[in-house]
Amino acid sequence: MPSSSFGASLATPKLNVAIDTGNPFLNVTVDGFLKIGTVAAAKSLAEDAYYVVKGGNFSGRKIEHSLKKMCKEGAYWGSYVLPCMLYLANFIWTVAGMYVGMEYGMERIRGTHDWKNAMLGGALTGALISAASKKSKDNVVIDAIAGGAIATASTFLNYLI
Template sequence: MPRSRFSGSLSWPRFDVVIDMGNPSLNRTIDGFVMIGTVAAARVAAEEAYHRINHLRKGTFPGHTLHDSLKKMCKEGAYWGTIAELYVGMEYGMRRIRGKSDWKNALLGGAVIGALISVVSKNKGEKVIEDAIKGGAVATAAKFLNCAY
């Protein structure tokens, strides 16, 4: 029986933006803000496009404007960018304090940022501890996945 194969590759455009603040820690935190903030803004843009297309398909027009969508993109980008910036700074700080570069820095940085976000969200007690554990777990998993590739 004849066979056929399909072979191909997919590559993403790469944009290198370098912001040099003169301090390695500051450079990394700014880089984290820009990368994750951009991803969050792109996620909102995709959601907004989907909702607009869905409304148009149904014959209705959404009540919010393009200005509202841009505002939401900026808000989400700034929020997630700030969280990433704090995490990257915390993880880098842990590396400098401990003098080691391993998964424990991600765990500690993620736990501190998870607890901080929880406290800022006006959570108390066990919820703060639970969010610290989640933050540490997510950061550690991301570190392991990043090292695997």
């Protein structure tokens, strides 16, 4: 009996930026800013892509707006992600319990330990919390994207420390 299969893999990208400021703490801070800013820009791009696909409206003005939004989000997240996380510690304890379970579940299902588990676990956590809050379908998707981005950023920070 004929059969066919599909095999593919997505390699983990390696991004190493070497900026030597002469101070090890400052080096880690700059590296973290760049990595977290990149995650935020990707989050912004994913949100805008969702709305373009959903609405079918694509124009030069939307591209320009998306690029500006990506830069703003990248700078904001790179600068403020840690202080915001500390400020929201009480809420984070609740979400953290759900996220840890989701990430562990992803690790067990996928059989590997990498940043993709964090992204998938964060996306599921964001979607579940949003759905439990009885938000619209669009908000559930956006919250899933945000959850995946925050979890991925957190994982990248753990690699720095």
